[in-house]
Amino acid sequence: MINLAYPTAPAEVIEQLSVSSFVDGLRDPENSQLARHKTISEALAHALEIEALKKASRVAITRIEINIRRRRKLVTICLIHYWSFSNSSRTDETLEAYREWRKKTDSLLDVWS
Template identity: 45%
Template sequence: MVRLAYPEVPDSVLEEIAVDNFVNGLKDSELQKALRLARPKVLDKALAIALEHETANQTSRSHRVRTIEESDEHNDKRLEEMIRRVFRNEMPKRREPRCWNCGDVGHIRRNCKKLVQPSEN
């Protein structure tokens, strides 16, 4: 493909162009950086480095997945305990309402017998 675009350029230059295009076309910026630091001269070498890098990343990802699964187990245990509390009726009891008018417990302001009713004229 590169040969068709640049028919009169030496093979070594074409190989460098192919490597540059390969590196620039990668979405993974870490992989691009690793390839630029390695400075491969041929496309096969660049591809080999990219595959090694991808394999290392996949191995790292599988360890992260296990960590998430372990925390899911912890969350499952917490959820089960909460469900047990609900079924055992261990929920915290609501406090008796306190009147804002008289301060007594057991009723709210609108039901307060001590509330002064406006007189009708």
């Protein structure tokens, strides 16, 4: 649609307008940082990664709650981490911390299973 609205605009301008429109269309204000991406594909990939990690964090908590009798301390750590993930205003830092946390907890769960 942007191409139709601005048929003579350079490709860079079209891409910037596409990213801006994409970010404006998102309901989650936390994703407003996606505007820093230069292409629509980068912004979309980042948005999908954020959504996948949010869903994965819910799964991780459910998975660990099964072991609550055996490892109460781990459950507490997971719940605190989930809260900070879902309420963080610095999503990039939180995503990286979440990836590291998942690696550690997944390896611990493999050992305890």
